Amino acid sequence: MSILYLFLVLFILLIAGAPVAVALGLASLVFILLDGMPSLVVLHNMVGGINSFPLIAVPFFIMAGHLMNTSGITTKIFAFARAAVGWMYGGLGHVNVGASVIFAGMSGAAVADAGGLGNIEIRAMKDAGYDTDFSVGITAASSTIGPIIPPSLPLVVYGVIADTSIGQLFAAGLIPGLLMATALMIMVSVFSRIRKYPRDERFSLSIFISSFGHAILPLMTPIIIVGGILTGVFTPTEAAIAAVAYSLCLGLFVYRTLSWKQILKVSQDTVETTASIMMIVAASSIFAWILTANQVAQAFATELLSFTQDKTAILLIIMLIVLVVGCFMETIAAITILTPVLLPVAMQFGIDPVHFGIILILNLMIGLLTPPVGMVLYVLSKVSGVPFERCVIATAPFLVPLIIVLVLLTFIPALSMWLPTLIYR
Structure with missing residues (x-):
């Protein structure tokens, strides 16, 4: 019965507009x-x-x-x-x-992509x-690539x-x-043919070489981060530190577009964002501990198995749950709440935790493009001056290719598991 109170208090607090960290902490208390x-x-x-x-x-x-955003590297x-x-x-x-x-190989966050490049x-x-x-x-949809391609903040939290x-x-x-x-570019091609959008300009080898020369140092950032992690030179934590050091070198000494005042502002923004994430992780830790200690995941698995034992049906049910939660909850909070409940169920059906993590994060990224939360849509509404409701309608067609990719990844595990199996196993 106490578990019912746990979820009831959490639901009431969220509906009342309490911050997610506060709702999780108070419900657990x-x-x-x-x-x-x-x-x-x-x-x-x-x-802990x-x-x-x-x-x-x-x-x-x-x-x-x-x-990267402050120093003008996105340009x-x-x-x-x-x-x-x-x-x-x-x-x-x-x-x-x-x-x-x-940019995905530099920031690892959809909101940073939308705010910086958008x-x-x-x-x-x-x-x-x-x-x-x-x-x-297309700007909203493409920003969801950031948390999938490494490095990725949601994947770090999920991994922990x-x-x-x-x-x-x-x-x-x-x-x-x-x-x-690829799926989004196919969608762009379809729209371009129907609406007769022009080519931007003819391909010019000289312009390509010139722009590559100007961008080569920023382009080295994902190579340093991803290459260092995959080759074992860096741990993900060390790679993150290397990314900051490299970004500072570019902004201060190469392009000279960063001032110490800007660095102070960046540091303040970083502390603020990190504090909010850590509060959610901390509050959800006690929430997850309660769920684990009371065997909520096992009870949920038993209920699902009584409904159906078909692996495909179970996966569809899990993905539907995640999709609905993603529409109403911030990504990090959703990861910390859903993972202790859904991952044990998925593992009972032989789903690898790495594979499950990818489809979980992609599913939640789609939630960033849907109301009522839709953080990416709020950011783009602010930077573009387009009303939020219009942003929702504009983004809707681009959900189709993302959902198709989600289905492919869900039912063809090799698409996500081939590379880690090749490198690590």
């Missing part, structure tokens, strides 16, 4: 007091939940993304992507996707005569909670991220 346990159990588990070495990567990846990335794929029909739509793939991309597409809705829609190798998770995200980019 109510359960513990009703169960007769000392309240210090809450603090003990919250501290964030006392994890891999979590140190979170603030450094956040800071690296902020530094160089956009220019290179424009020279590389702008010659295709609907060129700036393809540039949008290509730039997001490159303004540049939407303004350039508007100036070139593209429909505003199309510009906003699921006790799964973050290096394997990073390797597993590479091919799915490229699949997402």
Whole structure:
């Protein structure tokens, strides 16, 4: 019965608009007091939940993304992507996707992509005569590639909670991220043919070489991060620190676009963002401990098995649950709540934790593009001046290719498991 109170209090607090961390913490405290346990159990588990070495990567990846945005490196990335794929029909739509793939290897966060590249991309597409809705829609959809291609903040948090190798998770995200980019570029091509969008410009080898020369140092960032992790030179945490050091060198000494005042502002933003994430992780740690101690996952698995024992049906049910939760809850909070409940069920059916992590994160990324939460849509609404409701409608068609990729990844595990199996196993 106490478990029912746990979820009831959590639901009431979330509906009332309480921050996720507060809702999780208070709901857990109510359960513990009703169960007769000392309240210090809450603090003990919250501290234990964030006392994890891999979590140190979170603030450094956040800071690296902020530094890239502040130092103007995103402009160089956009220019290179424009020279590389702008010659295709609907060129700036393809540039949008290509730039997001490159930036994904630096920031690992969809909101950072939308906030950093989004303004540049939407303004350039508007100036070139593209429909505003199309510009906003493809910008929103392409930003979801960031948390799939390594490095990825959600994958770091999932790896800590699921006790799964973050290096394997990073390797597993590479091919799915490229699949997402391919699917979105196909969608751009379809729209471009129907609406007769122009090519941005003819391909010019000299412009390509020139833009590559200007962007080569920023382009080295994902190579340093991803290559260092996959080859074993760095742990994910060390790679995050290296990314910050490299970003500082570019901004301070190479391009000289960073001032110490800007670095202070970036540091403040990093602390603020990290604090909110860590509060959620800490609060969800006690929540997850309660669920595990009371065998909620086993009870949920038993209920599912009484309904059906078909693996395909179970996967569809799990993905539907995640999709619905993703529409209403912030990504990190959803990961920390859903993983202890759903991962044991998935593992009972022989689903690898690495594979499950990829489909879980992609599913939650789709949630970032749907109301009522839709954090990416709120960011793009702010940077583009387009009303939130219109952003929702503009993004809806681009959910189709993302859902297709999600289905493929769910039922063809090799798409995500081939690379980590090749490298680590």
